Amino acid sequence: MPENQGSNSSIVLRRVTGEDGASRLVLAGNCTLTALGKRLQPLAGELATHATDPELQWDLTGITQMDDAGAVLLWRAWAERRPRHLLLQPEHERLFNRLEKMPAPPAPIARDPLWPITVLGKAVFLLWDHLIGLIALSGQLLLDAIYLIAHPALVPWREISANLYRTGAQALGITALVGFLIGVVLSFLSSRQLQMFGADIFIINILGVSIIRELGPVLAAILVAGRSGSSMTAQLGVMRVTEELDALTVMGIPHSQRLVMPKVIALGIAMPLVVLWTSAVALIGGMVVAEIQLGLGYQFFLSKLPDAVAIANLWLGLGKGVVCGMVIALISCHFGLRIKSNTESLGEGTTNSVVTSITVVIIIDAIFAVVFSNVGLR
Template identity: 65%
Template sequence: MPSDLPVDHNPRHQLITTEAGNSCLQLTGSYTLVSLNPSLPAVARELAQLASQPGLYWDLTNIHQLDYAGAVMLWQIWGEQRPDHLLLRPEQEQMFQRLEKVVSLPEPTQRKWFLPVSLLGQQLLRFFDHLAGMISLSGQIVLDIVYLMTHPSRIPVREISANLYRTGAQALGITAIVGFLIGIVLSYLSSEQLHMLGADIYIVNILGMSIIRELGPMLAAILVAGRSGSAMTAQLGVMRVTEELDALTVMGIPHSLRLVLSKIIGLSLALPLIVLWTSSVALLGGLLAADLQVGLSIRYAVTTLPDAVPIANLWLGLGKGVVCGMAIALIACHFGLRIKPNTESLGEGTTNSVVTSITAVIIIDAIFAVAFSSIGIRVAG
């Protein structure tokens, strides 16, 4: 109803009695931040006392100006809900409708005395959740392999070739540089100690066994996990963000057959070749350093290398490459498919993928070291 009262910029209120005998609190003046600033505590306290009366009518139609500061004050006095009897103008109605949609802040969490135990339990649940997801994905890959054995024409040859190029050929540069430098460092450290004992010829044994059996596969797998594994996770994550995975599902193209299986096959074929390449370059760097440091002939080193290092160590290193390649691709695809359609999840998933892949590589290397401890090692008896 229109107001016949004079305009007053101060916040005022008066309690009147309607024709029906009901108590009505009529607000007049301006309920804005500027007008409320000098007397906000007093006005809020008086209105809160009056609001405690049961069945009170609130009439806001005579307010000259009302902004969100005044609306929030009234909303808090009402206990964040509308009173049973309220008269508003249309523009005031819109303000309170917005306030009704505002989500209240969560209550501060109480201190948990068993917080370390709770966090440990959450981490264990997350671990078993990821483990179950990878087992499920592995089972789907086995089913896809069986399907491809009965339908050879459906083998994703182009996808496998593309993954071989991206994870193998494009990784030759960085693996060669790192392997060459590691070979030089290892040769300098060992040649100094052996030269003091007059056992320079055993540099070949140390370089051959350490690089071919351990360092070569480990370096190659860790570099590929950080380079190719993160790229696989990011690729699947971007496909999730851009809804390309949903489009493949709509078209009836399975993710595991076209995306996951091709990456696993490609990396399991590429990583053994990278291991062989990295070990060769690392041996070359080590022998060059030994030649410069103690004058060990490279021709002599190459001639005695097959006798110093049994061929079983080479096959063991290549076997590590196959297993690590499959594990890295499986972990990368698992985390990639679990990324949610937002950029924060993309970064978190890629980081978790790299960390988990490197951890898995170290665990696989430890398992190989224990399981094949009696193979390829000559023990003096």
């Protein structure tokens, strides 16, 4: 082992002319990455100018320590071959022997001139892939459901109950807060407008229809998609990374039946309840502001509400809740099962899952609005 020099004396270059007239470059000190530090770039230029003289004698025997970086620096200055006259310490010989045998770095891959078309094509195929995957997963769930009807003992009640608690009960706080605030804001803005026309009483119609039919379900769905959807995707993704999914497969426990189905069923049950809760809290928020701004009493508000809003609107809101809940769970599980076992895929999958869920929730809402345009509105 070479003598250990703790001092960080960086490399020193000295050019001398010998008795025979030949010039000699004497290198001394430490030629390591830590010792070179910021001097590396200027030193590279200096060495390159010296290396232009082919008759120059390189004397490296004064170097106390040299590592790969130092050797590469010299090697590059010499244009990847040993200079004609070179004096080396035996332990540094090995470094340059290795450099001589260094494989050529792989050539960088040239960019395809047709890349915009390839990118577009890949996106289309990916979309197709997702569609097929989602349809296959829904089909698998249907088959599982039929199987479970025939074998009711196998229904995963515990998983359903756990998911119900996680996606439903634990979401009550955040949905209440957001619902209440939206109710307050909506009521405040509408009451100011209505006051101008002296149509104060219509605040009940505006709040009732907009919250029960539209805002309650959509708000709840978006919050649940962000909250429970992302956690479902991440859960399945981490199970993939840690090979837990494979462990389930080899035990003969099907993913769709034990992981996906409980989530879909639980969110299908929890979501309408969360919608009901969000709508109720938003209405309370609106009611409080209506009392402050317009002087409408709580009792009056509540007694007029059934007249202003047809009961069909409530069923419509709950129906949206069921559909959105099941679709969110399905999309989250679909993305979760597609995650590959690396960190980047996990992050990307979770983001895609939430973005897709929210987009689909809004599309579902639009479809409901068109299909049921004649229902519940006077």
